[in-house]
Amino acid sequence: MAERCDVLVIGAGPAGLAAAAAAAGQGVDVMLLDAQPRAGGQVWRHDIAHRAPRRARHALRRVAAVKRHFGIRVVDADASARMLRVEDALHAREFGWDRLILATGARELCLPFPGGTLPGVTGAGGLQALVKQGWPVSGKRVVVAGSGPLLLAAAASLRAHRARVLAIVEQAARHDVHAFARALWRWPDKLAQAVQLRARLLGVPIHYGAVVRAARGDGTLCGVEIDSAGVSVELACDHLAAGFGLVPDAGFGRLLGCELTAATQPAIRVDALQRTSVESVFAAGECCGIGGMDKARIEGAIAGHAAVGDESVARALFAARDRARRFADAVAHTFTLDPRTRTLADGETTVCRCEDVTLDALRAFHDARAAKLATRCGMGACQGRICGAALAELFGWSWHGHPRQPLFPARLASLADESLARRSCP
Amino acid sequence: MNGMVHLRIDDVAVEVAEGASVAAAIARVTPRFRLSRSGRPRGPLCGMGVCFECRVTIGGEAHALACMTPVREGMQVRTGG
Numbered sequence: 001m002a003e004r005c006d007v008l009v010i011g012a013g014p015a016g017l018a019a020a021a022a023a024a025g026q027g028v029d030v031m032l033l034d035a036q037p038r039a040g041g042q043v044w045r046h047d048i049a050h051r052a053p054r055r056a057r058h059a060l061r062r063v064a065a066v067k068r069h070f071g072i073r074v075v076d077a078d079a080s081a082r083m084l085r086v087e088d089a090l091h092a093r094e095f096g097w098d099r100l101i102l103a104t105g106a107r108e109l110c111l112p113f114p115g116g117t118l119p120g121v122t123g124a125g126g127l128q129a130l131v132k133q134g135w136p137v138s139g140k141r142v143v144v145a146g147s148g149p150l151l152l153a154a155a156a157s158l159r160a161h162r163a164r165v166l167a168i169v170e171q172a173a174r175h176d177v178h179a180f181a182r183a184l185w186r187w188p189d190k191l192a193q194a195v196q197l198r199a200r201l202l203g204v205p206i207h208y209g210a211v212v213r214a215a216r217g218d219g220t221l222c223g224v225e226i227d228s229a230g231v232s233v234e235l236a237c238d239h240l241a242a243g244f245g246l247v248p249d250a251g252f253g254r255l256l257g258c259e260l261t262a263a264t265q266p267a268i269r270v271d272a273l274q275r276t277s278v279e280s281v282f283a284a285g286e287c288c289g290i291g292g293m294d295k296a297r298i299e300g301a302i303a304g305h306a307a308v309g310d311e312s313v314a315r316a317l318f319a320a321r322d323r324a325r326r327f328a329d330a331v332a333h334t335f336t337l338d339p340r341t342r343t344l345a346d347g348e349t350t351v352c353r354c355e356d357v358t359l360d361a362l363r364a365f366h367d368a369r370a371a372k373l374a375t376r377c378g379m380g381a382c383q384g385r386i387c388g389a390a391l392a393e394l395f396g397w398s399w400h401g402h403p404r405q406p407l408f409p410a411r412l413a414s415l416a417d418e419s420l421a422r423r424s425c426p
Numbered sequence: 427m428n429g430m431v432h433l434r435i436d437d438v439a440v441e442v443a444e445g446a447s448v449a450a451a452i453a454r455v456t457p458r459f460r461l462s463r464s465g466r467p468r469g470p471l472c473g474m475g476v477c478f479e480c481r482v483t484i485g486g487e488a489h490a491l492a493c494m495t496p497v498r499e500g501m502q503v504r505t506g507g
């Protein structure tokens with residue numbers, strides 16, 4: 001039997017929390033779902049050793065009365081029946097909605113490089129997430145690499161957990177990052193955050209115009225080679241946290257039939273009121289385009305208000321959203337990936353980690369479909385979530401057609417015998 | 427506020443703070459969570475339930491994501507699958 005609600009919000013990060021808070025009250029029945037065991041999303045992920053930031057605590061308090069179901073994975077959804085099937089650790093469940101708000105966030109872009117599959121090599125946000133939930137880094141030597149503001153945030157988190165951050169390896173050029181820093185006066189709160197972050201990273205060298213050439217190790221990571229503005233530098237380390245920015249997690253929107261943008265990394269297309277192309281389905285935050293927490297919170301609030309018919313309240317937030325989107329554009333411009341980041345892998349480098357497919361094995365193909373059929377690239381457990389985004393960058397391959405259920409690997413029992421399951425097996 | 431939780435990783439007794447992930451507990455024993463299709467060692471990549479590189483056997487259930495599973499007292503975890 002499906003549990004019904006007026007407004008169903010998928011994702012309990014900044015956008016989803018803002019959406020749920022905006023929609024709740026006035027007798028509207030709101031339900032919040034998330035894959036993680038706790039609310040906060042990635043940016044406000046619960047840290048077992050440190051208190052949540054003030055804004056996160058505030059956002060969580062505002063939804064204290066909202067019904068929720070966490071630790072779930074979406075199995076299937078049907079936009080016309082307005083039904084969603086999920087599974088948790090034990091059961092499959094169905095939820096029905098009148099209006100749906102997607103706040104599914106982003107994933108990290110992990111580009112392939114030699115040695116990138118060695119244990120000890122993670123995403124940048126990846127290691128930050130692991131450390132917040134107790135992964136031991138005290139006294140460990142860490143190199144943080146890739147691109148974007150997330151590198152600084154991750155490095156600061158790692159330091160707070162007493163890791164020794166040896167270096168930050170940023171692919172963007174020094175003059176671009178400095179020009180961006182000089183323009184931050186236009187966003188005083190961002191300037192204050194940047195100053196704070198730099199203070200927390202005092203003494204950590206930042207290499208600009210620098211990339212990881214290779215991770216080294218026999219069985220586990222023991223060091224990295226970086227190319228710092230043309231000079232090769234070897235660093236012995238225990239962890240390499242490498243992330244090349246974020247990509248929208250639009251998979252659930254795609255499953256529902258929402259129109260996506262035509263970008264290399266597609267996002268869910270929305271109108272001014274955060275409505276998607278599918279009736280009664282809204283989207284907010286990183287899944288509609290990477291733009292950071294402020295954009296996510298404002299879009300979430302707009303979606304929440306719009307979903308319950310408070311259009312004028314939603315419209316009052318447009319100016320703030322425009323401002324947040326301008327900041328997002330400045331970040332995207334500054335940290336645009338240099339073509340060098342797409343040529344780090346050599347022929348032997350593993351691109352599809354699930355099926356152990358190397359770059360050489362993929363070069364013979366012209367599109368994702370042909371490569372998948374011949375090599376099983378992107379057909380393993382992660383279903384192309386990691387290598388698909390990488391190959392979109394490397395080869396411009398458009399990875400997905402219409403996704404098939406289940407959206408994530410699911411137990412057979414979760415697929416069996418209920419209404420949505422019949423549709424899954426035509 | 428945080429108590430400690432005791433579990434076994436490949437028959438090694440481990441103690442971690444309540445609220446920690448199974449991935450964090452495994453990291454105290456081994457950096458190698460599983461073997462890839464061609465037999466190479468792998469560990470977590472994304473930390474958020476996307477990459478499936480951290481999958482292990484928890485309490486007899488195969489393919490459980492260590493990064494998404496909070497530790498519980500008495501858990502038995504097998505790596506290397």
